Amino acid sequence: MFEKTTWIKLPRNVVVGHGVVEELREAVDELPVTGRPLIVTSPTPDDMVGDSIRAQFADAEPITVTVETASFAAVERVIDTARAEGAGYLLGVGGGKPVDIAKMASDHLGMGFVSVPTAASHDGIVSGRGSVPEGDTRHSVAADPPLAVIADTEVLANAPWELTTAGCADIISNYTAVKDWRLAKRLKNVEFSEYSAALSEMTAEMLVDSADSIKPGLEESAWIVVKALVSSGVAMSIASSSRPASGAEHLFSHQLDRIAPGAALHGHQVGVGSIMTAYLHGGKDGEWHDIRRALTSIDAPTTADELGIDGETVIEALTTAHRIRDRYTILGDGMSESAAREVASVTGVI
Ligand SMILES: NC(=O)C1=CN([C@@H]2O[C@H](COP(=O)(O)OP(=O)(O)OC[C@H]3O[C@@H](n4cnc5c(N)ncnc54)[C@H](OP(=O)(O)O)[C@@H]3O)[C@@H](O)[C@H]2O)C=CC1
Numbered sequence: 001m002f003e004k005t006t007w008i009k010l011p012r013n014v015v016v017g018h019g020v021v022e023e024l025r026e027a028v029d030e031l032p033v034t035g036r037p038l039i040v041t042s043p044t045p046d047d048m049v050g051d052s053i054r055a056q057f058a059d060a061e062p063i064t065v066t067v068e069t070a071s072f073a074a075v076e077r078v079i080d081t082a083r084a085e086g087a088g089y090l091l092g093v094g095g096g097k098p099v100d101i102a103k104m105a106s107d108h109l110g111m112g113f114v115s116v117p118t119a120a121s122h123d124g125i126v127s128g129r130g131s132v133p134e135g136d137t138r139h140s141v142a143a144d145p146p147l148a149v150i151a152d153t154e155v156l157a158n159a160p161w162e163l164t165t166a167g168c169a170d171i172i173s174n175y176t177a178v179k180d181w182r183l184a185k186r187l188k189n190v191e192f193s194e195y196s197a198a199l200s201e202m203t204a205e206m207l208v209d210s211a212d213s214i215k216p217g218l219e220e221s222a223w224i225v226v227k228a229l230v231s232s233g234v235a236m237s238i239a240s241s242s243r244p245a246s247g248a249e250h251l252f253s254h255q256l257d258r259i260a261p262g263a264a265l266h267g268h269q270v271g272v273g274s275i276m277t278a279y280l281h282g283g284k285d286g287e288w289h290d291i292r293r294a295l296t297s298i299d300a301p302t303t304a305d306e307l308g309i310d311g312e313t314v315i316e317a318l319t320t321a322h323r324i325r326d327r328y329t330i331l332g333d334g335m336s337e338s339a340a341r342e343v344a345s346v347t348g349v350i
């Protein structure tokens with residue numbers, strides 16, 4: 001008897017467009033949620049759209065929790081507040097940090113949540129995964145995805161340009177994430193989904209093909225990037241894993257977050273990581289040239305200098321990235337220092 005069961009959890013409504021944050025209440029009223037909303041946000045997004053959102057929900061007495069760092073402690077603070085204040089559902093408003101925290105808290109509480117991204121900075125704003133550092137490791141935890149995503153292209157287009165280029169680079173890194181996934185399938189027989197891998201690769205390809213239309217301040221750019229982030233989030237939902245969008249380049253980035261916290265944005269770090277892991281997969285004449293060209297075309301960093309880190313930090317992150325989690329990638333059981341220096345210098349990263 002065939003006994004496999006797959007649960008593919010996806011957002012129910014994705015609303016992308018000019019001024020849609022003003023329609024948040026209307027969108028929420030369509031969802032199976034009731035009671036007081038708990039707004040999980042961070043300082044800048046709160047300044048930008050917090051008052052408008054609170055005004056829309058004034059009759060439901062909204063509560064606001066502002067988080068400054070992504071941590072399990074912040075998730076617990078949100079859970080405690082939701083319980084103490086009798087919240088009925090959560091609204092994650094901001095970049096990846098508050099959206100991730102709202103996602104994990106709502107999953108724990110068994111409540112729905114809505115994602116209201118103010119930055120198109122990575123695909124966590126739509127996915128059913130939370131990514132949280134703890135000590136020397138980085139957890140990629142399953143959590144129910146948002147019931148709805150309300151992405152206001154006016155807000156996203158007015159966000160700092162580098163947040164959008166970070167989102168693009170996170171998508172471009174899908175190329176190497178899928179290479180690592182295929183490798184792990186071949187060598188370790190890990191669970192693999194052709195549908196998910198194909199969707200992830202196609203999403204990266206379509207974004208690169210649209211690179212000429214992705215420009216600062218253009219709402220159409222925000223629209224293109226959000227669509228790509230949604231598509232990548234769906235690929236992760238199909239796989240029930242971040243594998244289609246997170247390989248060795250993500251391990252490298254997560255390690256940078258530990259060694260040089262706050263130095264650069266997640267998407268920018270994975271982009272630079274992707275140049276180097278593409279080299280490891282394909283050698284000197286391989287696809288790393290295409291990845292670097294694609295990153296350059298959307299103004300994303302391609303060197304350690306542009307990330308604001310030094311060469312030695314790159315080497316340390318490369319040689320220790322395999323320890324971040326039990327996920328087989330092209331890094332195998334670790335790179336030697338000389339091999340790390342070689343890949344970083346041949347690709348022009350250092
Ligand atoms: N679930 C997943 O799959 C993934 C989750 N992540 C997690 O997401 C986080 C990183 O996401 P990221 O979006 O870069 O981080 P943040 O949410 O910290 O946002 C980055 C910066 O942009 C600011 N910001 C947000 N929106 C705007 C805006 N419209 N205008 C001006 N500034 C704005 C934030 O302000 P402020 O300082 O006030 O917050 C912050 O300084 C990490 O916690 C990471 O672990 C990363 C990748 C994938």
Ligand SMILES: O=C(CO)COP(=O)(O)O
Pocket residue numbers: 122123124129130131132138139140141170242243245246250
């Ligand atoms: O950033 C991600 C996909 O872009 C996922 O990251 P994790 O693998 O840490 O969950």
Ligand SMILES: [Zn+2]
Pocket residue numbers: 122123170245246250266267270
């Ligand atoms: Zn990512």
